[in-house]
Amino acid sequence: MSSAIEVTDTQSPWWRGAVIYQVYPRSLMDANGDGVGDIRGIINKLDYIASLGVDAIWVSPFFKSPMKDFGYDISDYRDVDPLFGSLADLDELIAEAHDRNVKVMIDQVLSHTSDQHAWFEESRASRDNPKADWYVWADAKPDGTAPNNWISIFGGCGWEWEPRRGQYYLHNFLKSQPDLNFHNPDVQTQILAEVEFWLQRGVDGLRLDAINFCFHDKQLRDNPAKPVAERQGRGFSEDNPYAFQYHYYNNTQPENLAFLERLRALIDRYPGVVTLGEISSEDSLATMAEYTANNKRLHMAYSFELLVPELCAQHIRSTVENLEASLGEGWPCWSLSNHDVVRVMSRWGGGYNPTLGKTLHALVASLRGSVCYYQGEELGLTEADIAFEDLQDPYGITFWPNFKGRDGCRTPMPWQSNGEHGGFSAVKPWLPVPDAHCELAVDLQEQDAHSMLNFYRRFMQWRKSQPALTGGDIRFADAPEGCLLFERAAHAGGECLWVAFNLTDGPVDVVLPMPLSLVEGHGLQGAEVQGECLRLPAFGGAFLR
Structure with a gap:
């Protein structure tokens, strides 16, 4: 028996079948000697990135931010945080990447801001200011408790009391990340203006963080409880109470579809620009299909479906078949690792396993769709074991020791096996570079014809010559x-x-x-x-x- 999946493809824009390399700026390369990677460090490593045969880089947030969630808490959408450099550096990065035929995609975090954003500082000040309705505010219940039972992904109540207004505000993530109120048309219009700022600077695509979280249920209905047997979260710790609910009302609302169509109309004014949405919902495959339907919403979407703890061929097949059966004209994007989950060599390989690693590179790049690779994946890096005193991730600090957070996949790139801190920085980096990673450093692997790095380069170049694989x-x-x-x-x-x-x-x-x-x-x-x-x-x- 076999199952057929056939999709008519009448066009081949650059992003269909593209290989996208995710750069986590804090950890790629420190060019200014402060222990944190920066935009100049990315520029300095563009030749290496281009040598991988990738089509684009996706750069995780570099915007101005208090860094409570390492850039995913934006305080100014239109500026680069001084930690990473300047707008001039970003313009240079785009130009230098384009000179190497590498596209540049940037993260856009639209559903929430930092609590230090000027919009929120104004909104929280009173109930009658011009931005009073720009965030999700609600009165307490008669007994003073939160408006409903919604839970934050990072643990605990999804509402925080604000005494200046005498109301609660919603935060699906950290309490320092208040949710914008997309039911307010002015918020939508302003967010589209923030996006267009970067389109005008020449970016080639947007990776849309948590894009199904833009809207909430206006009635603030309670989420129903989830049976114990079904509390298996993807992308968050299973002992996290977030897994105790069906998240029917705090995200993935029908109103989001109209907003995505407004966003797409803006994007279509800039030919060649692509949108890639991150989806995490109760039925992520169905949401991916819905969000890419009819070529008028997102161009591509990806979810956590292949970021599961165990390697299972049947799960991979059923995931691909189930998505393709409903996808229609939509286009998938697959990944096995990113900055939020345990590295695939540890999840699926139990440690460094170059034979399996090479096969996984080939596997994910052979599925129909585009593919995202996370920096260091081409080296076969494993999850780093970070001591509690070295942890930076508030998620890990909260759930220690059962869940150690995301720092283990965010450690700096090892460039030189004998270099100080793996050649990443001349000073102590923001996260330690494990000795085991130095043994997999770029300089060593470049000298080994059979290394994972050189396999990756050969395979990606070969794949470009195979139209059956790319489209x-x-x-x-x-x-x-x-x-x-x-x-x-x-x-x-x-x-x-x-x-x-x-x-x-x-x-x-x-x-x-x-x-x-x-x-x-x-x-x-x-x-x-x-x-x-x-x-x-x-x-x-x-x-x-």
Whole structure:
């Protein structure tokens, strides 16, 4: 049995099938010697990034911020925080990246601001000022408790009391991140103006953080309780009370669709610019399909569906098939790691495993869609074990020791195996560089033809020559447990590729659907075709036609 997924593709903009490299500015490279990465550090490493064969970089927030959530709490949407540099540095980054044929996407955090943003400082001052309704304010219940039972992702009540107004304000994240009131048309108009500021500076795309959190239920209805058996959160700790509710009312409201269409109308005035939305809802796959429907909302969306704790071939297949079945003209984007979750080498590999790591690189880049790679993933970096006294993430500090937060995936890039702090900085960095990461440093891997880094480079260059992988349809076929087998077929009678992966720790024989021959040039090794059977080594993969 096989299942077919076919989507008509009448255009091929740059972002379809693109490889996007996520840069976490604090941790890529420190150019000014203060222990924190910066925009100048990104500029200095653009040659390295371009050598990876990626199409774009996504730069996590660099805006002015008190850094309570490391830039995802913005106090000025239109300026660069001095910690990272200046607007002139950002303009130079865009120009230098474009000179290397690398696009620049930036994070836009639209659902909330910092409590130090001028808008909130005005809004909190009284109930009758011009921005009084720019944030989500509500009266206390008669007994003084919060307006409803909504919970913050970072733990505890999602409401904070503000004595100056005698009301509560909503914060889906930290209490220093008040939620904007998108039911107010003036807020929507202002946010679109903030976005356009960056479009006019020449960015090529927007990664939209928590984009399904812009609207809340105007009736402030309580979220229903979730049974214990279903309290399995993606992207947050399972002992977090956030997992105790169905989040039907504090996010993913129907009004958001009209706002996304307003946003898209703005974006379409800047040809070539793409939107990539981060989705985390009760049914993220359905929301992704809805948010990319009819080519009038987001261009692409991604979720936490493949950022799960355990490696499971069946989960990967069912996730892709379920999304594709409802996606229509929408376009997916896949990732295995980012700045919010344990690194994939630790989650799925149990530690550094270059054989598995190479296969995972090839796997995620062989699914239909675009792909985001997180900095250091090309080196096979594992999750760093950060001592409590070195923790920076408020999420981890709150839930220690059961959940150590996100610092373990945010440690600085190791550039030099024998360099001070891995060559990242001349001074003590904001997070320590583990010794184990220095053993995987860029300078060592560049000298090893068989390293994960050099495999990554070879594979990404080879992938560019395979139209079936960058834009074709996908069709899964049955395979042994722990394995994936699917066909990628280019459009209009173009070439087809069959793709097979063994995600188990032993060799596996896969019965092929037809006579096929191995395709070379991608860097995966060890597969053999014997008649109608493909033999895959442990954690191996193959491409055939």
